[in-house]
Amino acid sequence: MSTATDTPDRTDKRPAKAPARAGRTRPLRWWPAVVLLVLVVAPFSAVPVPGVLDGPLGSAGSLQLLATCLLFGALATGYDLLLGRTGLLSFGHALYFAAGSYATNLFLLEAGLPFALATVLGLLFGIALALALGSVSLRVTGIGFSMVTLAFAQAGSILVSRNPGGITGGEEGRAAPSDLLPSSLVGIDNTANLYWIALAYLVLTLGVVHWAVRSPTGRVWEGIKENERRVEVLGLKPYGFKLTAFVVAGGLAALGGIVHLLLTGGSTPQTTTSDFTLSLLVMVVLGGSGTRWGPMVGGILYTWADHRLGDLAGSGAVADLPAVLRVPLSQPLFLLGVLFVAVVHLLPGGLARLPSRLRAASNRKETGEQ
């Protein structure tokens, strides 16, 4: 009897509630498209964004900074394919990024290939390197894997700074020849084109990661992250799946290296160092490892903060402070390091978890008041 009286109540409630919920969530679901649209048209705008950017939105300097932010947002997203999705802690991601940048640059400079061909070959070189080194490093697991990837990346870094045959340019790096690049990608007037390339790279990375994670392979990655032994017991060989993740992430990083080459007009040895990989790690953890938007947000925020804190250090407001405050504030890496430790301690799950934590806190407050 009681069920009979309950059922109409529920059916009564449902139609009343459903449109309200759909009305609330449908516009919210499309926010990435809105953000993307805003980002696409940003170069046409001259809106000043005081505090965030120095010049108006569409100026070359602002676009350069924004493009760098987008590039690193994408790189962090690609790196999280290993860290947050498959549970692989690689300390050698910089190698594949640098491989894309240096290989493309050298195909242009030394082999004299046309730009499009050099780009494709540079990308293929990065993928081949990831495949070769990944298949070796994945033979050990856990911290051993981290160490082998670190060792390979360090070997690459030493090789680049040793400048074999004068082709890598050693400590100075190698500038990309502007006469060999398409004219629409060179010069300060064409910063908007570079910005759009960086944006396209970000969209592509987000798309690839999103699609890969939802594919059957992505489910196995999740299983490997949670419990590799159990995946083995189910009759699947984790090695192949891990290698797939490694190569996809390496390929995305190599592509990012090519975008970086265009954006900065050259290859620098700083991109080969373990510090570079560690900064990717910081970005991912800052934003929230294993979430869809977290690594991107972390990468964008880190890059922006790194630039802006450098400007802050040189500003008069900091120079007049007493030494106790001035010294730490003049070191962006110090502030970022401390911020990172604070996030690891106080905000497990990174910035991506912040909204749900705030919601949970306010819910607790409400129920507490009732």
Next chain:
Amino acid sequence: MSTLVLLTMTGLGLGALYFLVASGLSLIFGLMDVLNFAHGALLSIGAYGTWWAASGNLPGAGPGGAGFVLAVLFGTAVGTAAAVLLELAVVRPLYTRPREQVLATVGVGLAVPALLSGIWGSDAHTFPGPEALGGTFGLLGAQVPVNRLVLVGAAVVVLVALRLFLGRTRHGLVVRAGVEDRAMVTALGIDVRKAFTLVFAIGGCAAALGGALGGLYFGSVDPHQGTSLLIFAFVVVVTGGMGSVTGAAVASVVIGLVQQFANYYTAAGLGDLAVVVLLAVLLLIRPRGLTGRLA
């Protein structure tokens, strides 16, 4: 012959430096599963502490004789204190989350060199040392710098002290047991967290001593010295088998010698390359390192 002797002694000196960093790193990893990325920062703190004291800022300390010994002691003490602080303030609150402990030490490893270069500038400072340690001595026809001998001596003392501590004392027993099986030690009712702080103190002490004496070896201090040594210390730790002090000692000698000889006989920089390739090959043949996992 004289080149051979000089290279061997320099390689041993470098190996001694690696051992001072790697021994603590290895114990910390073996016991806590924490790869301490801030270990290079501890070395830098020790180096800067010694440099600061020896430059005449600490009463009684100075660049020569007893004053220098006091300066080294001061630097080591500061490094040890920093290590204890690191464990209590940064690592301990994340007790149940080993991966986040590693991440937190990455943050500290970034912040400390930046702070050091903020206070004393990012350029290298000349390291003051006693006259007696700046010279050379004759060995089988080669003129070997004395500071190599000081480093090797310090490393041997630390090795013997660590062996005695681990083998003969109750705390050492707890640490060894913890490296073998932490859960079992906890189940037996022993508070293993005290051992964590102890191991961090020991590791920090050895690393800071390495920093203080590394200043003699390199002749200067700069904020990023520790970080660049850390990668090779990692190589030593993994090669020697994580958690093993003896393994770390053997591996640091091998790595130091290989690096020096390859750098001299092939081309500069190729020795560093040889070392990391060696590590990769070794891990693929013997994933647990030279000695396996034994304290």
